[in-house]
Amino acid sequence: DGGITQSPKYLFRKEGQNVTLSxxxxxNHDAMYWYRQDPGQGLRLIYYSQxxxxxxxxxxxxxxxxxxxxxxxxxxxxxxxxxxxxAFYLCASSILQGAAxxxxxxxxxxxxxx
Amino acid sequence: AQSVAQPEDxxxxxxxxxxxxxxxxxxxxxxxxxxxxxxPNRGLQFLLKYITGDNxxxxxxxxxxxxxxxxxxxxxxxxxxxxxDSALYFxxxxxxxGNNRKLIWGLGTSLAVNP
Numbered sequence: 001d002g003g004i005t006q007s008p009k010y011l012f013r014k015e016g017q018n019v020t021l022s023x024x025x026x027x028n029h030d031a032m033y034w035y036r037q038d039p040g041q042g043l044r045l046i047y048y049s050q051x052x053x054x055x056x057x058x059x060x061x062x063x064x065x066x067x068x069x070x071x072x073x074x075x076x077x078x079x080x081x082x083x084x085x086x087a088f089y090l091c092a093s094s095i096l097q098g099a100a101x102x103x104x105x106x107x108x109x110x111x112x113x114x
Numbered sequence: 115a116q117s118v119a120q121p122e123d124x125x126x127x128x129x130x131x132x133x134x135x136x137x138x139x140x141x142x143x144x145x146x147x148x149x150x151x152x153x154p155n156r157g158l159q160f161l162l163k164y165i166t167g168d169n170x171x172x173x174x175x176x177x178x179x180x181x182x183x184x185x186x187x188x189x190x191x192x193x194x195x196x197x198x199d200s201a202l203y204f205x206x207x208x209x210x211x212g213n214n215r216k217l218i219w220g221l222g223t224s225l226a227v228n229p
Contacts, residue, residue: 004157006157031215040221041221042204042219042220042221042222043158043204043219045216045217048215048216050215058216088155090157090158092158098210099144099146099208099209099210100146100163100165102148102160102163103160103217104160105150105157105158105159105160106157107156107157108155108156108157110155
């Protein structure tokens with residue numbers, strides 16, 4: 001987990017509320033990723049970014065938004081359009097190395113709906 | 115299409131015995147294979163990866179994995195299991211065809227090491 005921080009550890013969302021999950025890395029990595037983890041479903045990619053001010057949708061981007069204004073930071077907003085947000089959210093980062101690149105993960109944020 | 119299968123949801127092994135966690139894959143190009151471990155309520159930790167070369171890859175915490183091209187497998191192994199190895203293990207693959215950045219993940223295998 002060293003070098004990648006996620007906050008908060010637990011987050012509670014009320015109906016109709018947008019919430020933002022923080023991800024910061026001090027590894028000087030170029031690429032950053034957001035995954036959602038649900039029991040028995042493995043990891044599903046939400047968004048990723050290879051460079052500042054640019055990001056791409058993953059497999060389940062609907063109801064989520066991101067920004068990449070700084071190389072170190074890649075916050076994820078879970079909007080009210082995401083109807084089933086309860087999950088464990090994982091941020092990762094990597095050096096750009098093509099197919100061989102290794103992703104390193106933060107400790108995760110667990111989002112719960114009140 | 116790329117895919118990864120971890121055929122066992124759960125593996126049980128006695129402490130001190132060898133352990134194997136299975137992974138098979140399907141890619142169109144050359145595979146780049148990864149193993150990660152996840153302890154409860156924690157992020158994933160990188161264990162090892164296969165890029166090219168020696169089919170036996172050594173990684174962290176005494177784990178190793180064997181790449182078998184003919185069987186399209188990349189099984190994770192450890193000669194002597196510890197209770198502290200109990201965790202969720204994920205296999206992932208990326209191929210070198212095109213400009214694909216995405217890792218394809220298996221669904222995970224829960225390893226329980228019994229004292």
